[in-house]
Amino acid sequence: MIASDIIAYAWQSLSRHRGRSLLMLIAMGISVASVMLLTALGEGARRYVHDEFASLGTNLIIVLPGRNETTGAGLNAMPGVTPRDLTLDDARALARHSAITRIAPLNVGAVEASWQNRKREITLLGSTHDLLKLRHWKLAAGQFLPDMEWERTTPVCVIGKKIRDEIFGPHAALGQWLRLGQNRYRVIGIMASEGRTIGLDVEETVIIPVASAQSLLNTPSLFRILIETSSRGAMPSVIEFATAVIRERHYGEEDVTVITQDAVLQTFDRILSTLTYAVGGIAAISLVVAGILIMNVMLVAVSQRTAEIGLLKALGASRQQILRLILTEAMLMSLVGATAGFVIGIFGSWGIRLAFPELQVYPPFWAILTSLLVALVTGLLFSLLPAGKAAGLDPVRALQGR
Amino acid sequence: MIRLEQIHRDFEVGDQIVHALNDINLDIAHGEYLSVMGPSGSGKSTLLNIIGILDHATSGRYFLNEQNVTDMDELAESRARNRHIGFVFQSFHLVPRLTAAQNIELPLVLAGIAPALRRQKVQQVLESLSLADRAHHTPDQLSGGQRQRVAIARATITEPSVLLADEPTGNLDQKSGSEVIVTLEALNQRGITLIVVTHDKNIADRSLRSLQMVDGRVVSDRHGR
Amino acid sequence: MLAKDFIRLTGSAIISHKLRSFLTMLGIAVGISAVVILTSIGEGVHRFILSEFTQFGTTLIKVSPGKTQTMGMSIGAFGTERPLSIDDAEALKRLSFAKSVVGIIQGNAEVEGNRRTRRTTVFGTGHDFPNAFSMPLQRGQFLPDDDPLAPRALAVVGSKVKAELFGDSNPIGRRIRIGGDRYRVVGIMASKGQVLGFDLDDTVYIPLARGLEMFNRVGLMEIDLLYHEGVPEDRVVSGIRRLLVTRHGREDFTITTQRQMLDVMGSILDIITFAVAAIGAISLLVGGIGIVTIMTIAVSERTAEIGLIRALGARQAQILSLFLGEAVVLSAFGGIAGLIGGFGIAQLLHLLIPALPVHTPWTYVLLAEATAIAIGLAAGVIPARRAARLDPVEALRDE
Ligand SMILES: Nc1ncnc2c1ncn2[C@@H]1O[C@H](COP(=O)(O)OP(=O)(O)OP(=O)(O)O)[C@@H](O)[C@H]1O
Numbered sequence A: 001m002i003a004s005d006i007i008a009y010a011w012q013s014l015s016r017h018r019g020r021s022l023l024m025l026i027a028m029g030i031s032v033a034s035v036m037l038l039t040a041l042g043e044g045a046r047r048y049v050h051d052e053f054a055s056l057g058t059n060l061i062i063v064l065p066g067r068n069e070t071t072g073a074g075l076n077a078m079p080g081v082t083p084r085d086l087t088l089d090d091a092r093a094l095a096r097h098s099a100i101t102r103i104a105p106l107n108v109g110a111v112e113a114s115w116q117n118r119k120r121e122i123t124l125l126g127s128t129h130d131l132l133k134l135r136h137w138k139l140a141a142g143q144f145l146p147d148m149e150w151e152r153t154t155p156v157c158v159i160g161k162k163i164r165d166e167i168f169g170p171h172a173a174l175g176q177w178l179r180l181g182q183n184r185y186r187v188i189g190i191m192a193s194e195g196r197t198i199g200l201d202v203e204e205t206v207i208i209p210v211a212s213a214q215s216l217l218n219t220p221s222l223f224r225i226l227i228e229t230s231s232r233g234a235m236p237s238v239i240e241f242a243t244a245v246i247r248e249r250h251y252g253e254e255d256v257t258v259i260t261q262d263a264v265l266q267t268f269d270r271i272l273s274t275l276t277y278a279v280g281g282i283a284a285i286s287l288v289v290a291g292i293l294i295m296n297v298m299l300v301a302v303s304q305r306t307a308e309i310g311l312l313k314a315l316g317a318s319r320q321q322i323l324r325l326i327l328t329e330a331m332l333m334s335l336v337g338a339t340a341g342f343v344i345g346i347f348g349s350w351g352i353r354l355a356f357p358e359l360q361v362y363p364p365f366w367a368i369l370t371s372l373l374v375a376l377v378t379g380l381l382f383s384l385l386p387a388g389k390a391a392g393l394d395p396v397r398a399l400q401g402r
Numbered sequence B: 001m002i003r004l005e006q007i008h009r010d011f012e013v014g015d016q017i018v019h020a021l022n023d024i025n026l027d028i029a030h031g032e033y034l035s036v037m038g039p040s041g042s043g044k045s046t047l048l049n050i051i052g053i054l055d056h057a058t059s060g061r062y063f064l065n066e067q068n069v070t071d072m073d074e075l076a077e078s079r080a081r082n083r084h085i086g087f088v089f090q091s092f093h094l095v096p097r098l099t100a101a102q103n104i105e106l107p108l109v110l111a112g113i114a115p116a117l118r119r120q121k122v123q124q125v126l127e128s129l130s131l132a133d134r135a136h137h138t139p140d141q142l143s144g145g146q147r148q149r150v151a152i153a154r155a156t157i158t159e160p161s162v163l164l165a166d167e168p169t170g171n172l173d174q175k176s177g178s179e180v181i182v183t184l185e186a187l188n189q190r191g192i193t194l195i196v197v198t199h200d201k202n203i204a205d206r207s208l209r210s211l212q213m214v215d216g217r218v219v220s221d222r223h224g225r
Numbered sequence C: 001m002l003a004k005d006f007i008r009l010t011g012s013a014i015i016s017h018k019l020r021s022f023l024t025m026l027g028i029a030v031g032i033s034a035v036v037i038l039t040s041i042g043e044g045v046h047r048f049i050l051s052e053f054t055q056f057g058t059t060l061i062k063v064s065p066g067k068t069q070t071m072g073m074s075i076g077a078f079g080t081e082r083p084l085s086i087d088d089a090e091a092l093k094r095l096s097f098a099k100s101v102v103g104i105i106q107g108n109a110e111v112e113g114n115r116r117t118r119r120t121t122v123f124g125t126g127h128d129f130p131n132a133f134s135m136p137l138q139r140g141q142f143l144p145d146d147d148p149l150a151p152r153a154l155a156v157v158g159s160k161v162k163a164e165l166f167g168d169s170n171p172i173g174r175r176i177r178i179g180g181d182r183y184r185v186v187g188i189m190a191s192k193g194q195v196l197g198f199d200l201d202d203t204v205y206i207p208l209a210r211g212l213e214m215f216n217r218v219g220l221m222e223i224d225l226l227y228h229e230g231v232p233e234d235r236v237v238s239g240i241r242r243l244l245v246t247r248h249g250r251e252d253f254t255i256t257t258q259r260q261m262l263d264v265m266g267s268i269l270d271i272i273t274f275a276v277a278a279i280g281a282i283s284l285l286v287g288g289i290g291i292v293t294i295m296t297i298a299v300s301e302r303t304a305e306i307g308l309i310r311a312l313g314a315r316q317a318q319i320l321s322l323f324l325g326e327a328v329v330l331s332a333f334g335g336i337a338g339l340i341g342g343f344g345i346a347q348l349l350h351l352l353i354p355a356l357p358v359h360t361p362w363t364y365v366l367l368a369e370a371t372a373i374a375i376g377l378a379a380g381v382i383p384a385r386r387a388a389r390l391d392p393v394e395a396l397r398d399e
């Protein structure tokens, strides 16, 4: 029997029972589509986080005070304070390495800001000129902190968009004196809104020179030191250098944690990938249910067509041929169903992209491939029983419809 | 061309054994026209099924065209059925969703013949059985006689050497029945070996050889009219 | 029709096609057990996390410096120009509803003892810490109720620090160095294990004022207040607010109640559990389609039978209920099998992976079974109506 005849025959018997075939198609389609859509969502979330991190800066190394032997580095790194502060001098000592292109010491705190009679609590960032480029931030107006000696306190500030809207409202903010704590700072720049990143909303921050922040917050210690290296390859040597320099400066005590952006990103990546796999796997259970349905319907089909199968045998169809006919029927079913599911999945993720443009919802290639493959394999596996049953029918009895 | 030697066919029904065929010895030559008669349950259909290799003897030997059928595997059996044997059933057994032409070409489809050649052969057979204008009708659009003629066309499309008909007129009225018999006899004239199981004395009388079966045994084997 | 006859008729229809009925039920069963397993895990994790939190008691209130909060953390804990002080904590102690009040500073330092060193988390805190956080001691005592501004140099070690530095020997009374200063060990905390990835045993506790001095800080990271049970939470919150506003001249702090945290946590976890269950329910939907398919087949197979019953005087409603009954029986039994299977697999998972908390919520289980029956009804409607509307004459001819 030639292949096109097998397929034509299977197609004919499927289209004779349109309603039942359609239902099987829907079942298979729903399963494949849901696997694709859910993995697409998971993958979209992963990409979103990935891009967020990439926008934080490239080749980034973060030095933070404190080191814990069990907790180690990673997401659980607690806000550490240590007996020996991480200071501006430490940061400057790090800047000596030739592979370091930018370095920005950082202080963070909560401070009340006021202008005329408007008040609001803001997140204060103390840092230096390099921070803007290091974090890939953009200015909406004015300029960023001046390039000057880190120890100098200068009464200038750069404000987030939301701060400008809420404190200055319709008034021009540039050039105004904003009161932070006891001191006043002249507004020299306004941040563009795209600086919104994980864990820190730039729209709600005020940035002042690091030395000013230290005196305002009354602390000699830094919250973090951010380092950008010239290349990815230079990162290990810079990490080693930073650890060694701080240890030397802190009298042999290694009391800082040095992490890379990549390490944090990888943790997120791992979590989100696992989640995607899990969600896809859970959705794939429905493929099994669809497989059971196909098996059931094929069993029914075989028992309804007992006489026909008997006839085929009388006309000289071998056991092999009968097996192949029934398997083809089921495979055709799952192939068409899976294709329908694939199309729904593609259009569905397109729909989600329209609704949430910031999410890159594309079904990952592996998910498309596996869900289609699993659909076909389920179709095949679950039709083995009915096909075997058909092939094993005794022709004499089958012709009698028994 | 057909030789049965000491063929037995037993069925186990519960703890009882039914001897459907009991020591059948039979020689059928090429081109013979043989009718099989006997009361219900005498083993006529069983005999036909064994000759058609649909069923297997419990013991005994069966040669078809000098080949020992008893030794064949499943694949060889189905090939032999496809090439050498044509079946015509009392209840037609047409596939309801297929047209007359599609039903007729089924054995060729199973044999893997190319579509173009198939179409040609089907056309020939349809014309010789004067069914050409019914080619694209489905079985429910055909009369009983037409259905049986389609079934005959299907049985002969592979040009088999033996045509087995189990009560081919059983479901038909007098007129269509005799049409079918005339068709079968015409095929026999052209050289095909024809074996007809029937309850109709008139049909048996027309055959050149007639078997009489009772309780799984051949009780008479009349040659000549 | 008598109920008994009704059951016999539907039952015989199901039993006459054993394999087919079994597979139809299996489809529903797989769906239901997916939902049950997933909600069991979801609920288990939910309970686990909540119990991790509630072990600190629900009458705990946290006061942190600064009003801005990001990702559940107070920016003010990193630094602020108007810190919370030891005096603030002392003032809170005098509130009538306060059962225990502890200020906290948390940092990281090198601990040296028994000629070994280890970097660990250091908590600067007060006498009431074990009460406020229900953290019992394994041995010895916690920090004494010294003058908060000039406490003695005493320390309590977590069980991990004790094991790492002293092994099996008894550290009580021994001297250790924390961040270079000398302390005397007075107690060992009982092991608490990890809470949300943070090892509570890898810690040492020193008096708050000494912690501030060691870390060169003026402000506390937070003050925790445990109030007497029975006092309305609103009163406690407003009491704390009034006192601190009077002391600071404005509201430059954030009050978080344990209940708020639990609520937020709980609703997030509920959403996750629901989402996971919904994904599992896709299988249930596919199982439902299975019922529609099989019932449609059953109706078309039994067309002649339906015609006969109608000819014998059955009303449309009876035919409808017969087929609906069949669909519901299939889904209900499939559902029960799924419940049992799901529960079993969930328990098995818990046995295989003891770290995975599992709890099968019975309301969900009942809900799942109700869903299964509802699916049976919904899936049965179309085929059953088709059966009921068959023209008896046509149906009989279908032999
Ligand atoms: N599959 C089977 N199982 C058990 N007994 C069988 C089976 N097939 C046939 N028989 C028995 O074998 C005997 C011969 O049956 P067979 O069908 O050959 O009779 P027949 O001559 O064709 O009768 P009829 O004229 O009624 O068609 C009968 O007694 C029948 O009961």
Ligand SMILES: [Mg+2]
Pocket (backbone or CB within 6 Å): B044, B045, B046, B166
């Ligand atoms: Mg017979």
